[in-house]
Amino acid sequence: MSGLPGYWRKQLEFAERPDARAVLYARLGETDRALEWLEKAYQERSPTMVRLGVDQVWDSLRSDPRFQDLLRRVGLRTDIPL
Numbered sequence: 001m002s003g004l005p006g007y008w009r010k011q012l013e014f015a016e017r018p019d020a021r022a023v024l025y026a027r028l029g030e031t032d033r034a035l036e037w038l039e040k041a042y043q044e045r046s047p048t049m050v051r052l053g054v055d056q057v058w059d060s061l062r063s064d065p066r067f068q069d070l071l072r073r074v075g076l077r078t079d080i081p082l
Contacts, residue, residue: 017041019048026057035066042070049074 002009008024015021022037042049052058052067053076061067071078 017046018044019046023057026061029060031061031064034061035064035070038067038070042073050076052076 005028008027012021012024015024018037018040022034022041025031025034025037038052052071052074058067068078
């Protein structure tokens with residue numbers, strides 16, 4: 001009944017990895033929570049971090065300075081136009 005956002009919220013109950021939680025929060029438009037979990041994924045050296053520069057799920061976060069800093073720390077280019 002709550003559509004796609006309801007589905008993503010339900011998936012949060014099962015998501016164990018920080019990167020999976022970050023994706024779900026990004027899809028829900030919860031930028032602060034998404035970045036919080038991305039930071040945890042970075043600290044755990046999640047192999048999915050290399051996709052930050054290309055995965056469209058992060059498009060809503062790209063202009064956030066915290067996301068740009070994370071890209072830099074992962075070693076990805078930050079000078080590509082958004």
